Each structure stands twice: as structure tokens, then as C-alpha cells.
Amino acid sequence: MKIEAIVGSNKKLSYNRKLLQFMKDHFADDEININEVKDFPMFNENYPEGEEAHDPELITELAKRIEAADAVIIGCPEYNHSVPSALKSAIEWLSYRIHPLHGKPVMIVGASIHPQGSSRSQTHLREILDSPGVFAEVFPGNEFFLGTAKKAFTDDGELINQGTVGFLEQCFTGFKKYAEEINDFKKVK
Amino acid sequence: MKLVAIVGTNADFSYNRKLLEYMKWHFRTAAEIEVLEVKQLPPFNEDLPYSEQTEVWRFNNKVNTADGVIIATPEYDHSIPAALKSGLEWLSYKHKTMKEKPVMIVGVSYGTQGTSRAQQQLRQMLLSPDLNSDVLPGSEVLIGNAAKTFDKNGFVTDINIVHNLEDSFAAFNKFVKSNMRYLEEGDVNMAQPNISSEAKVQFRTGSLKIKEIQQIFNTLPFEIDFIDATDHFSFYSDKPDREHVRYPNEIGETVEECHPPKALPGVRAILDSFKLGTQDHVERCLPLNGHKVWINYFAVRDENGRYLGTMEFTGNVGHLVNLVKDGKFDGFPDATSGASKHDDDAEATGPAAADTEADATTGASEHDEEKEDKTE
Ligand SMILES: Cc1cc2nc3c(=O)[nH]c(=O)nc-3n(C[C@H](O)[C@H](O)[C@H](O)COP(=O)(O)O)c2cc1C
Ligand SMILES: Cc1cc2nc3c(=O)[nH]c(=O)nc-3n(C[C@H](O)[C@H](O)[C@H](O)COP(=O)(O)O)c2cc1C
Numbered sequence: 001m002k003i004e005a006i007v008g009s010n011k012k013l014s015y016n017r018k019l020l021q022f023m024k025d026h027f028a029d030d031e032i033n034i035n036e037v038k039d040f041p042m043f044n045e046n047y048p049e050g051e052e053a054h055d056p057e058l059i060t061e062l063a064k065r066i067e068a069a070d071a072v073i074i075g076c077p078e079y080n081h082s083v084p085s086a087l088k089s090a091i092e093w094l095s096y097r098i099h100p101l102h103g104k105p106v107m108i109v110g111a112s113i114h115p116q117g118s119s120r121s122q123t124h125l126r127e128i129l130d131s132p133g134v135f136a137e138v139f140p141g142n143e144f145f146l147g148t149a150k151k152a153f154t155d156d157g158e159l160i161n162q163g164t165v166g167f168l169e170q171c172f173t174g175f176k177k178y179a180e181e182i183n184d185f186k187k188v189k
Numbered sequence: 190m191k192l193v194a195i196v197g198t199n200a201d202f203s204y205n206r207k208l209l210e211y212m213k214w215h216f217r218t219a220a221e222i223e224v225l226e227v228k229q230l231p232p233f234n235e236d237l238p239y240s241e242q243t244e245v246w247r248f249n250n251k252v253n254t255a256d257g258v259i260i261a262t263p264e265y266d267h268s269i270p271a272a273l274k275s276g277l278e279w280l281s282y283k284h285k286t287m288k289e290k291p292v293m294i295v296g297v298s299y300g301t302q303g304t305s306r307a308q309q310q311l312r313q314m315l316l317s318p319d320l321n322s323d324v325l326p327g328s329e330v331l332i333g334n335a336a337k338t339f340d341k342n343g344f345v346t347d348i349n350i351v352h353n354l355e356d357s358f359a360a361f362n363k364f365v366k367s368n369m370r371y372l373e374e375g376d377v378n379m380a381q382p383n384i385s386s387e388a389k390v391q392f393r394t395g396s397l398k399i400k401e402i403q404q405i406f407n408t409l410p411f412e413i414d415f416i417d418a419t420d421h422f423s424f425y426s427d428k429p430d431r432e433h434v435r436y437p438n439e440i441g442e443t444v445e446e447c448h449p450p451k452a453l454p455g456v457r458a459i460l461d462s463f464k465l466g467t468q469d470h471v472e473r474c475l476p477l478n479g480h481k482v483w484i485n486y487f488a489v490r491d492e493n494g495r496y497l498g499t500m501e502f503t504g505n506v507g508h509l510v511n512l513v514k515d516g517k518f519d520g521f522p523d524a525t526s527g528a529s530k531h532d533d534d535a536e537a538t539g540p541a542a543a544d545t546e547a548d549a550t551t552g553a554s555e556h557d558e559e560k561e562d563k564t565e
Contacts, residue, residue, distance in 0.1 A: 010232075010234050010236075011234070011235050011236060012236050038234075041232075042199065042232040042271060042272055042275065043199075043265075043270070043271050043272065044199045044200065044272070045200045045201070046199075046200060046201045079233075079274075079278050079281075080274075080277060080278065080281055080314045080317040080319055080320050081313050081314055081316075081317035082268070082274065082310060082313065082314045082317075083268070083274070084233070084274070084278070085232065085233050085271040085272070085274035085275035085278055086232065086233070086234070086271075086275075088265075088266075088268065088269075088270075088271035088274050089232070089271030089272075089275075091266060092265050092266060092270065092271055095265075095266050120313070120317075124268060124310055124313075127267050127268065127306065127310070128266045128267055128268050130267070131266040131267035131268075131306075133265075133266050134266055
């Protein structure tokens, strides 16, 4: 399966990036491509300043990749019990003039340095992805929270806890099945 | 009252900006409202060098010095716009500018929901530990159908919305004032400097916060009173169930004022002997309200022996007496052989006893009896 993964952090050292990188390596049978939000400009209806407003090129390129993919995975950090502005801004771009996430199967995963592992942020992200401008097909249940992320990885980027790996495999397998069903349904329609 | 109002969008044209400009005008007699933009802030990024954070610093300062904050949020994808979220991240990151800051949320949307979902999420964000704001409860300003809300001069055209804004602002006004500590303590210009309860006192053997000192005094199983070097009653510990009940308005009284005339000569004699240095400790055993009350007066001195005041150390020792009666100390080594005993004695010996080294090792109990005699 062809999957576009989005790192929801603009930080150089990001545990959510590590998590997505682990998934890419661990689920090597599928093609997971990692995308960054860190180079996108802040969403602004009037972007770019002084010109006729249009979407940034980096965004239209990402949109094309998402449209060509079977599914999307978002690695979502938690800032102030919600989605970081860097990720929110990317979603705003993807819900304004273009809507590449419309009907796209999306899996949410998240890492946080605190024990809750971005649970509150993921709830907000679900609400956001469910809004009419985005209209994504968010994989229900299967909440993957990676808490105390500082201690979760080996130096080689492996997840240390095998129970966590097992649960991630279970979520991912379920998600692929879900994505296939959604995509088949869209073809029939 | 000084408020800042944050426009929750970076868009050139914004109904939420219009709403704040309207509020600034409409509530001009109640508050000075400065409208702040998030537009000029760099997008939040932990890796941004500090030297590029001038606007962030300015923004933090403005919010920090305001008595309260109004946030006008648009709704983007059922949440707040990233540009506003980024501003909040800056306010929460490192500085904790929003801590206990009174916040009023308002919002205008193009559709009918009036930013209801965005406001819900915004409330949750503001209550997270890093923002930790005091969000005005109850009052909601949810304005839908933005395009029909303002006339060409920026006035709100719907009287119901005007009333909603006025009611909510009145609630916020009250809410902010209850948060403005200096109003309780008097005029800003008359405010007295004070030491916070977090301040630490450094001793040779460690440090304690002011708050810790207070609570240690209050937790001691003995109550403590202090008469300062000028014979004024200056402190008592706030222990629950004190044997001697004292009241705050007695603080500052002279020894004469706070003792009955009959007791005064005895008290005077003790204080005089402490000042002279003829003794450092006087004790009394008193039955009081059915308690076995042990009262101790200690001379408190500085490192040069100068008299700083008298500490009264009082407590109900009924429990100790029972322990002794029950034989809990039976068979313990005799006090005469204890090292601590030696210390007690060394302290108690007067100038005349300086050459009687051998005497210093005699029993503390003897010495105590001697004192008891004196005080009877
Ligand atoms: C402004 C700010 C707010 C944060 N708020 C939260 C929070 O509400 N809950 C939480 O679990 N972690 C919070 N964190 C800590 C993040 O979990 C931590 O920075 C984590 O590493 C972010 O994910 P990343 O490593 O992928 O960037 C916050 C961090 C920042 C900078
Ligand atoms: C990316 C984007 C997402 C939006 N999502 C919502 C939404 O979820 N709900 C809503 O009521 N309006 C939504 N709107 C429309 C806004 O309500 C409208 O643009 C409004 O004028 C924004 O407030 P402002 O005028 O202060 O900028 C969205 C607009 C944008 C640009």
C-alpha cells in the first residue's frame, strides 16, 4: 500500500518523526513516504504578501502526493492539549482551495514526552479532520499513544517495548483493511 | 483597567478584527483595550533562535502587563486558526504569560455556528497546564452570519448581539477586577513592597521558604511566642488548639499591655535577668484547662550574646508524663552519662562555675531541679 505520512512537528528533534520513521522501516512491505510540515509557510488567506493569493508550491506538491496515495498517517504531537500550529496550518492549506484529504483514509498516531502520549491532541485532531472542509475518513478506535517518548526508542530508532510494537502492528493491519474498504467503496461510487 | 484583545487570524480582512475594534470603541469608558495582532509573530518553532524573537518578546510583554485578555477567534476546520494557536504556543512556551490571566473568548464566523467548536477547543487549550489561564465561565459570544453583523462604519447592527456583548463584557469586567490583586491591597501607587512566600531565607545549615518557616512554626507540637528586645509582643505561632489563646490584634502590645498587673513583676524579673545575662532559661509547670502545661522562657541571643528577645515555649506535656509513668523510659542509660548532658551543663554553668570543671559532669536533673526551685 502507498501511504503518505505527515510529521506534525516542526522541531529538529521530533519523537513523532522518529515514530513515523520506525513505522516506515518496520512496515517495509508497504511504501511509507515521510512528509514534513516544517518548511510550509503559516496558513494565510492572503499568501503570498503583495501578490495575488495562491497556495504555496510545497502544499500543492504534498496535495498531489496525497491524492496519489492510498492512505495517510499523521504523527501528531501535543501542544497545550491540542494540535501544534505547524500541523494545524498544513491542514488549513489542505482544506481551503484544495481538499486532497476529502475521503482519504487517515490514521492518527502520536508521541509525547508525557505519559498521556498526545491523547487530548488526537481528540482535537479527529474533530478537525472530521470538519466539512477536510472531510477525511479517520480510522476509528485504535488509539495509538506513545507516552514518555524520551525513553521509548533505542539509539537506532527501534521501539523498545515489544508490547507497543505489537499494538502498533495490530493498529496498522486494521488500518490497511479499513483503507482498502474505503477506497473500494469510493470506486464503486 | 487595561486589556489586550488578540485578533485570532492573520487574514488581511477579518470580521473578528472588526468585532474587537467595535468592542474597543463600545467599552472605551470601562477599559482601555489595545488590539494585538498575531500576524507579525514568527510561526511557533522551538528551534527559532532567540535573536529572532523580538516580536514574540514584545507580544509577551503586552499580554503580561494587561489585566485581562480578550481573544477573538475565527473557526478554521472546527478549531482555532493555526496563526492564533501559534501565538498561544509562544505565550505558553518558557514564559507562562497566560498563567492566571483572565480571558474572555469571543468569535465571529461566516456560517451560523459562530465559532462554537473552535471556542470549545480554545477553552480546553487555555486550561492546559502551560497556559493555565482563568477563562471567564458561562458567558458566550458566538456571532454567526458575519457578513450581516457590521455596518459600513463598523457598528454592530443587531441589538441582540449588542446586548449579548454588553452582558458578557460586564461579567468579564467583574471577573478581571476580582483578579486584580492591587485593587484589594489599595491603590497601585501606594502598594507596599513585600517578600513573597516563595522567598528563601538562607541559614548556615540550609534554607527555608517563608511559607515553610510559617508552617514549621504552626506544626511544632509546642506553641511559640516572642517578645522582642524592646519588650513588645511581636509574634506567636498559629498552632491549632493553643494553651494560651492569642489574637492578632495583641501583636505590638508592650509587656505591660499584655500581662495582668499581678503577673507583671514576675515577667519583668525574668526579662531583666535575660537582658543582664544572669540566666537564659526559666520554666514553669502549670495546670491549665485540665492540661499539664509546661512553660519555658528562653533568652534569644545573637552570636555576640546580645539579647534579641524572649521566646516563650509552651505545650501540654501530659502525653510525655504518661509515657514516663508507663515506664517507657525505664532501663534507659542514665542521663548523667550522656554526651548531650554535658552540653546542657556547659550551657548552664555561670562564670563562677568556670573553674569547677568536675561539676560540669554532674546530673542535669539536679540542675533542672535547681531551676524549678527558682521559678516557684
Ligand atoms: C508549547 C508547548 C506545549 C506543550 N504542551 C504539551 C501538552 O499539552 N501535553 C503534552 O503531553 N506535551 C506537551 N508538550 C511537550 C511535547 O509533548 C514535546 O515537546 C514533544 O517532544 C513534542 O513532539 P515532537 O517530539 O514530535 O516535536 C508541549 C511542548 C511545547 C513546546
Ligand atoms: C481554512 C478555513 C477553514 C474554515 N473552517 C470553518 C469552520 O470550520 N467553521 C466555520 O464556521 N467557518 C469556517 N471557515 C470560514 C470562516 O468562518 C470565515 O472565513 C470567517 O470570515 C473567518 O473569520 P475572520 O473574518 O475573522 O477571518 C473557514 C475558513 C478557512 C479559511
